Amino acid sequence: MTLRFIAKDPNTNGTQCPTAWVDDEAKEIVIQGWKAGQTLLAECLETGPVPESEAVVRLPIRMVPVLREACDVADRLGVH
Structure with a gap:
């Protein structure tokens, strides 16, 4: 697996926070987020x-630029 780090949530301490990667080999966007609570899951x-x-995960809206960057990287892999 070739996992390319994109970014972590810029408003956190840098550990245990939402993160985005792109897996070049599998051609997938990989997301770490907060687990959905029972109400959201329902x-x-x-x-x-x-x-x-x-799994259902949550990401803060402030991570939209990070997700856009991950999508741009994925687009450059040429998979549609």
Whole structure:
């Protein structure tokens, strides 16, 4: 796996915070975020089940530039 670090949440202390990477080999965006609480998870489940192999995570809106950068990196990999 070739994991390319993009950025961490700029408004945190730099540890245990939302983070974004791009996996060049798998051609995936990888996100670390806060686990969804029961209320949010229940709302998400109204749309459909969340498989055991997936998770609902939260990211602060201030990370939009980080996500855009991750998307730009992914776009440059040429996968659509």
